[in-house]
Amino acid sequence: MRFSMLPQVFAQMFKKPFTNKFPAKYTPSSTTQFIDDVTTGKTQIIPPVGTPDHFRGKIQYDKEKCIGCKLCLQVCPSDAIEYKEDEKKIRIFLARCTFCSQCNDICPVSCLSMSNEFLLADTDKYSKDLIVE
Amino acid sequence: MSQTIKTTFQLPIGPIHPALKEPVAFEFEIDGEQIVDVSVALGHVHRAIEWAGQRRNPIQVLYLAERICGICSYCHPMAFALAVERIADIEVPEHAQYLRVIHGEIERMCSHILWAGVAAHEIGFDSVLFLTWELREKLLDLTEYLTGNRVTKGISMIGGVRRDITPDMYPKIQETLQVLKDHFEKLRRIFLEDKTFKMRSKGCGILTKENALKLVAVGPTTRASGVKKDVRLDQSYFAYGDLDFDYVTPDVLTGEVNGDVYDRIIVRLLEVKQSISLIEQCLEKMPPGPIVSEPKMAKLLAKLKKAEGEAIGRMEAPRGEVFHYVKMNANEHVYAWKVRAPTYSNIMPWVPMLKGQQIADIPIVAASTDPCMSCTNRVIVIENNKTLTLGKEELHQRSIQKTRRLQA
Numbered sequence: 001m002r003f004s005m006l007p008q009v010f011a012q013m014f015k016k017p018f019t020n021k022f023p024a025k026y027t028p029s030s031t032t033q034f035i036d037d038v039t040t041g042k043t044q045i046i047p048p049v050g051t052p053d054h055f056r057g058k059i060q061y062d063k064e065k066c067i068g069c070k071l072c073l074q075v076c077p078s079d080a081i082e083y084k085e086d087e088k089k090i091r092i093f094l095a096r097c098t099f100c101s102q103c104n105d106i107c108p109v110s111c112l113s114m115s116n117e118f119l120l121a122d123t124d125k126y127s128k129d130l131i132v133e
Numbered sequence: 134m135s136q137t138i139k140t141t142f143q144l145p146i147g148p149i150h151p152a153l154k155e156p157v158a159f160e161f162e163i164d165g166e167q168i169v170d171v172s173v174a175l176g177h178v179h180r181a182i183e184w185a186g187q188r189r190n191p192i193q194v195l196y197l198a199e200r201i202c203g204i205c206s207y208c209h210p211m212a213f214a215l216a217v218e219r220i221a222d223i224e225v226p227e228h229a230q231y232l233r234v235i236h237g238e239i240e241r242m243c244s245h246i247l248w249a250g251v252a253a254h255e256i257g258f259d260s261v262l263f264l265t266w267e268l269r270e271k272l273l274d275l276t277e278y279l280t281g282n283r284v285t286k287g288i289s290m291i292g293g294v295r296r297d298i299t300p301d302m303y304p305k306i307q308e309t310l311q312v313l314k315d316h317f318e319k320l321r322r323i324f325l326e327d328k329t330f331k332m333r334s335k336g337c338g339i340l341t342k343e344n345a346l347k348l349v350a351v352g353p354t355t356r357a358s359g360v361k362k363d364v365r366l367d368q369s370y371f372a373y374g375d376l377d378f379d380y381v382t383p384d385v386l387t388g389e390v391n392g393d394v395y396d397r398i399i400v401r402l403l404e405v406k407q408s409i410s411l412i413e414q415c416l417e418k419m420p421p422g423p424i425v426s427e428p429k430m431a432k433l434l435a436k437l438k439k440a441e442g443e444a445i446g447r448m449e450a451p452r453g454e455v456f457h458y459v460k461m462n463a464n465e466h467v468y469a470w471k472v473r474a475p476t477y478s479n480i481m482p483w484v485p486m487l488k489g490q491q492i493a494d495i496p497i498v499a500a501s502t503d504p505c506m507s508c509t510n511r512v513i514v515i516e517n518n519k520t521l522t523l524g525k526e527e528l529h530q531r532s533i534q535k536t537r538r539l540q541a
Contacts (some may be wrong), residue, residue, distance in 0.1 A: 005260045049286045056281050077196035100287045106430035
């Protein structure tokens, strides 16, 4: 068979593209202007593809529940968790986090959980958004 | 009067792109377009993963092992877990054994379909690349649904798996398998009957059965040469002992074994079909039960702290046998850890495969063992003291030109 892909290629031409054009259909001429427009509500961003159930996103930490047992420090594969001696609480650096949720599994009081939030890009790895405490 | 002397020249390829998991440097001896001799040198990027593993406890190492390779992000931690389970004497519940098979087979399909696309790309058939990767997208969606992530699954745990597959999840799995089955005939027709594929893959990169045995090739590479070797059958692990399947060799389909690139395509395509059937069998036979032998992580950590001894974990990864050696000495951390990835065994077979081939065949022959293909990122041709660099693009162009030439 000579052109076995040809029918497929023609069929593909009339299909809707699979790609989700997140965050905008075309690259804006000015990214900062685009961000400003979105924050003031002038334009809308095309939403990202939804996450599945039990997605492992940004960690949520319930500080009140935490008993400071340090078990999560033992299993964290990337040493992303720091123990605050004075408060007996933890601090998680998301820039190091691998989102494995092993700390959620070992926590005896279930004070840690994973949210659906995944847009965590930042220019500063110690920014406020990337430190959970 | 000067006389011209005909001589061969050297063509070094690599050492390669730093993003590679298995960096490698080739030195080809070229006579015109023909490859006369090849030598392979390994060990250019050392990431000290094993060293890092020796400073972590087994549960932490699982996530480190997951990051050895992006495509085999399930079989590395699982091979490690198999070894640790043997040391600490942990018995895995039957339900978890079946779940482990399902995840392993999904990974195998992802890998083989990805490979099929890459192979098509290497010979300049990019429309097939997008067709196969469209199918892979469906599998990645299924992986995300079952494990929470698309690539680094985070599903493995010592003594079982971390997430259950409940009967209400079956329809989604069956739906994806049905999509694959529907497309399988199309894939088979394109890969095995298309003229372009036949021209570029038949009689190309031949690995004889003798050489495959001598050079200890593993996985689909060796099975394409007619060697019946598959860890899933040779040393039954997980629930593979209860499932009905057999070695995939190309003679199942064509009745003969040539050991060329075409045969490697056949083996991988048939293995996709085999994986579908294995997952279906698992869904049918899976008994209910716990998913992990010790759900309390703190208890498991305490048990692993006391474990002492050494063991190996062997497992059939999509590319072949993956081998993990672990030694623990009743300490918090792993005492020694050695990993042998399947591509390592499949490096030496490249030498007989590439001898006598043309420069334009290097991409498809090298890709046929499913290694990391960045080897072709940078090629330097040194001829008469003039250096001329052949990038991945130019090599790819040469490959496309050969396809065109053959079609003309």
